[in-house]
Amino acid sequence: MPISLKNEAAVAGIGCTEFSKNSGRSELQLAAESIKAACDDAGISPSEIDGLISYTLDSTDECEVARAVGANHLTMFSRIHYGGGAAVGTIHHAAMAIATGQASTVVCWRAMNGRSGRRMGQGISGEITSSDLIHWSWYLPYGMLIPGSWIAMIANKYMHTYGVTREDLGRVAISQRNYSLRNPRAFGYGKPLRMEEYLNSKPIASPLCLYDFCQETDGGCAVLLTSAERARNLRQRPALVRGVCQASAREQEQMTSYYRSELISLPEMELAARQVYRQAGLGPGDIDAACLYDAFTSEIIMQLESFGFCKPGEGKDLVRDGGLDIDGRLPNNTHGGLLSEAYIHGMNNIAEAVRLVRGESTAQPAKRVEHVLVSSGVGVPTGALILGSD
Amino acid sequence: MPEATRPKPHLGHDNAWWWDMAAAGQLGIQKCKGCRSLRHPPRPMCGDCHSTEWEAVEASGRGTICSFTVLTHPQFAGFEYPLIIILVDLEEGTRLTSQLVDCSPEQVDFGLPVEMLVQEDADGFKIPVFKLADRR
Ligand SMILES: [Zn+2]
Numbered sequence: 305m306p307i308s309l310k311n312e313a314a315v316a317g318i319g320c321t322e323f324s325k326n327s328g329r330s331e332l333q334l335a336a337e338s339i340k341a342a343c344d345d346a347g348i349s350p351s352e353i354d355g356l357i358s359y360t361l362d363s364t365d366e367c368e369v370a371r372a373v374g375a376n377h378l379t380m381f382s383r384i385h386y387g388g389g390a391a392v393g394t395i396h397h398a399a400m401a402i403a404t405g406q407a408s409t410v411v412c413w414r415a416m417n418g419r420s421g422r423r424m425g426q427g428i429s430g431e432i433t434s435s436d437l438i439h440w441s442w443y444l445p446y447g448m449l450i451p452g453s454w455i456a457m458i459a460n461k462y463m464h465t466y467g468v469t470r471e472d473l474g475r476v477a478i479s480q481r482n483y484s485l486r487n488p489r490a491f492g493y494g495k496p497l498r499m500e501e502y503l504n505s506k507p508i509a510s511p512l513c514l515y516d517f518c519q520e521t522d523g524g525c526a527v528l529l530t531s532a533e534r535a536r537n538l539r540q541r542p543a544l545v546r547g548v549c550q551a552s553a554r555e556q557e558q559m560t561s562y563y564r565s566e567l568i569s570l571p572e573m574e575l576a577a578r579q580v581y582r583q584a585g586l587g588p589g590d591i592d593a594a595c596l597y598d599a600f601t602s603e604i605i606m607q608l609e610s611f612g613f614c615k616p617g618e619g620k621d622l623v624r625d626g627g628l629d630i631d632g633r634l635p636n637n638t639h640g641g642l643l644s645e646a647y648i649h650g651m652n653n654i655a656e657a658v659r660l661v662r663g664e665s666t667a668q669p670a671k672r673v674e675h676v677l678v679s680s681g682v683g684v685p686t687g688a689l690i691l692g693s694d
Numbered sequence: 695m696p697e698a699t700r701p702k703p704h705l706g707h708d709n710a711w712w713w714d715m716a717a718a719g720q721l722g723i724q725k726c727k728g729c730r731s732l733r734h735p736p737r738p739m740c741g742d743c744h745s746t747e748w749e750a751v752e753a754s755g756r757g758t759i760c761s762f763t764v765l766t767h768p769q770f771a772g773f774e775y776p777l778i779i780i781l782v783d784l785e786e787g788t789r790l791t792s793q794l795v796d797c798s799p800e801q802v803d804f805g806l807p808v809e810m811l812v813q814e815d816a817d818g819f820k821i822p823v824f825k826l827a828d829r830r
Contacts, residue, residue, distance in 0.1 A: 330707040333710040333738035333746065340744055350744065374741030441703030442735050445821055446793050447765060447773040449701075456763035457781060457791075464761075464804055489721035510799075562781050563734065563789050567761060 306531065312403035315395075317346025326420040329521060332364045332435040335415035336372040342411060344371075355380040355407030356408065357397050359414050363434035367556040367685050369413070372538045376554035379579050380407040381685065390414075405583070406549065422468075427658040436558075443560060449498065451599065451643040452517060454559040455683055457508035459602035461567045463511055470511060471625065473601040474502040476665035477515045479628045480598065484640025487666040491519050492644035516601040518642035525651035543661035543691040546675065547583030551576035573610035573679065575689035581612075584690045586675060588612035591690070593660050593669060594634050594677040595653035598641040603682040604628070611677060611688075630669050635660075638667040654678050654689065661693050698771030701818045702794030708738055711750055717820045719812045721753040723788050734788040751824060755782040756827065764799045778802050794821040801826065 321327070321334050336624025343350045350373035366381040380401045384390030394412035396581045401407040418424060421432055448454060477497060484492030497515065505514035535542035553571035555564045564571065581587055588611055593678065596607045605619035613634055614622045627633040639645045639656040646652055657676040659665045673693070680687040715722035724736040728745025739746050754778055760781040769775050778794040780802070794802055794812065807827035814820050 328707070330738055332708060335747065336737075336739040340739070371741055372737045372739040373744065376741075390710070433704045436707070437704035438706050439735070441705075441709060442791055444701040445703050446779055446791060447700065447777045448779055448791070450768065453763060453765055453779065457761050457779065460763055461761035461781075461804075501709060506767060507764075508767045510766075512763075560791070562732065562761075567781075577702055682767045 305583040307403050309399045309403050311681055313399040317342040317344070317348070319343070319345055320417075322528060324419075327417055328372070328420075330367055330370060330433075330435065330438075331415045331417055331421070334437075335413050335557050337364075338415060339369065339373050339413055340409050341439075344484055346675070348433075350374055351376065351410050354378055354408045354409030355398065355401050357382050357394045357410060357412045359383065359387070359394070359559065360385045361387055362414055362416070363436065364415060365436055365439070365558065367552050367558060368435040368439065370556060372554055377575060378407075378552035378556075378685070379549050379575070380410065381550055381552065439558060439560075448560075450509070451508040451559060452512050453525070455600050455602065456512050457560075457562060457566050458683065459600065460511050462602065462606060465568045468602075468605060468620045470503060471499065472605065472620045473516055473621045474499050475513075476598075476601040476604045476628065477502055478639050479626075479646045480625075480637045480641045483638045483667045484644035487639050487645060490640040490645040492640050497644075506630065508529075512602070512665075513599060515643075518599045519644070519647040521646040521648060523646055523648050523652075524570075525648045525655055527651065527654050532694075541662045544657045544694060546586065546690040546692040547580040548687070548689045549576055549583065550680075550685065550687040551579060558685070561683065568607055569616060570610045570682060571681065572684075572686050573688075574609055574688055576679065577611045580677075580688040580690055584675075584692075586690060591634065591675050591677045592673045593638065593657075594636045594659045595638075595641070596677070597650050597653065597679045597681050597686075598637055598643050599647070599681065601643065603618065604636065607679060607682065608634070609628050611672070611679075620621075630667055633666075635669045638665045638669070657689070657691050661691050668681070697816060699815055699819065700821070702819060708736055712736060715750060715752070716812055716822050719820075721755050721784075721810050721822050722750045723753050723784070723786055726752045730816040731790050732786055734790055751786075753788075754785050754809070755822075757782040757808055757810075757824075758802055758809060759783075759794075759802065759806045760789060761804065762794065762802050764802070780808070780824060782808055793821075794825065795823045796806050796825045 354374040360383045384393035398410040481497040484490035550571045608619040628636040657678045678689040712722045726740040727747035728743035760783045762780045765777040807823040
C-alpha cells in the first residue's frame with residue numbers, strides 16, 4: 305500500500321518580514337528573517353529545521369539559508385518550478401517528506417526584492433545580485449574559476465594530514481579505468497592507464513593533475529521508478545530503494561566549505577551516511593559494492609571514511625589493499641565512473657548501481673551483490689542512496 | 695584593446711562593505727552584536743544566536759597558511775600563472791580564501807605565517823592578498 309498524505313503533516317508556524325517597495329537588504333536576509341519568524345511562531349529553534357523547500361525562481365540557495373539560520377542537519381531540500389505555480393507545490397513536497405520520514409521540520413520559503421531588484425513585470429529595475437553570486441564572488445576574483453581549484457584546496461589539506469600520496473590517487477584512477485576497459489559505453493574502453501602515465505600527467509590544480517579529473521561528456525541518462533509491487537511484474541529484476549536522503553551540514557557551501565574547523569572530512573556525507581543507513585536498517589558491513597561520486601579521485605578516498613568503510617585517515621590503506629577492485633572489499637564504479645565512463649553528473653553512477661543489483665554490470669563482481677551504495681556530488685549539499693535486490 | 699582584468703565581485707547588501715574596506719586598505723571581519731562571535735564569509739543572520747545586528751571589525755592581516763593549491767591550467771585572462779591560492783587562518787580565528795603573491799610555488803607550505811596587503815590592479819581594482827611574513 306502506498307503511504308497516504310492524509311492527516312500526516314500540518315502547518316505549525318508562519319512568519320513574514322515587512323512588505324515594502326525597497327527592503328534595503330538582501331533576499332537572503334529576507335529569507336532568514338521570515339524563516340526565523342515562522343520558527344518563533346511555532347516555538348521551535350531554527351536549528352531543528354531539517355527540510356527546506358522553495359521555488360526554482362528564488363535567488364537564494366538552501367545552503368546559504370541554512371548557514372544563516374543555523375540549520376546544520378538538512379536531510380531534505382527541493383525546488384519547485386514554474387514561478388507562482390510552485391506555491392502549493394512546496395507544501396506538497398513538505399507533506400511527502402514528513403509522511404515518509406525524510407524530514408520532521410520542513411520550512412517552505414520564498415523571499416524576493418520584487419520591486420527594488422528583479423521586477424516581474426518590468427525587467428530589471430535595481431541592483432541584481434543573489435546569495436549565489438555573492439558566494440562565488442569570494443573566489444572568482446582570486447582566479448578560482450574551475451571545480452578542480454575548489455576541490456584541490458581540501459584535497460591538499462586532507463592528503464597532507466593523512467599522508468595520502470599521488471600514487472594513492474593514481475590507484476583510484478587506474479582501478480576505475482580498469483573497469484571501463486570492459487565497458488563499450490565508456491570513454492576508457494580499450495584505453496588502459498598506467499601509473500607512470502598517471503604520475504606524468506599535466507598539473508592543473510595541485511595536488512590534482514589531469515587524470516584526477518572526470519570526463520567532459522555529451523550524453524543523457526535516466527532512471528525510472530515505480531512501486532516495488534509493480535516493478536516485480538515488469539521486464540527487469542527490480543532494484544529496490546532501501547534508503548535515500550539528501551544532506552547539508554554546518555557551514556555548508558557550494559564547493560567551498562573551507563570555513564569549518566576540520567577540512568579533512570565531509571560532514572555532509574557523514575550525515576548522508578547516518579541517514580541512509582538508518583532508513584535502510586543497514587550498515588557499512590552490509591554494502592557489497594558502491595558507485596561513489598567521483599568527479600575527482602580524492603573524493604573517493606574521503607568518502608570511504610564518510611560512509612564508515614574504514615576509520616578517518618585509513619581510506620588510502622583500503623585503496624592500497626585493492627579494496628576498490630573487482631575482487632576487493634568494495635568494488636566501486638564498476639562501469640568506470642565519472643572518471644572513465646562518462647560525466648553525466650552521477651546519473652550514470654545510479655544506472656550502474658542498478659546493473660550491479662541486477663547482476664548485469666560489464667564488470668560484475670563474482671560475489672553476490674545485494675546492496676549497492678550510491679552518493680551524490682562531493683563538496684556540495686549532497687545525498688546517498690542504497691539500492692537492494694528483491 | 696585594454697588588457698583583460700580579473701573578474702570583479704558582484705556586490706550586494708551582504709558583501710559590499712567588505713570590498714569597500716578592502717578598497718580602503720583594510721581586511722574586514724563580520725562580528726555578531728548578539729553573541730560577539732566573528733564570522734566569515736559574512737552573512738546577514740548569526741547561525742548561533744539569530745541576531746541580524748553586526749559590525750565590521752578590522753583584522754590584523756596576520757595569519758598562517760591552512761591549505762593551498764597552485765593553479766597552472768587552464769589559464770584565464772587577468773591572472774599570472776602559476777597562481778597560488780591559499781586558505782589563511784587569521785589571528786582573529788576566522789579563515790579566508792586569498793592569493794599568495796611574491797612567492798614561488800616551491801616556497802609555499804602548510805603553516806607558514808603570512809601577512810595581508812591590498813593589491814591594486816592596473817584598472818584600479820583593489821583586492822586583499824597575502825605575502826609570506828617578513829619575520830618567521
Ligand atoms: Zn550571534
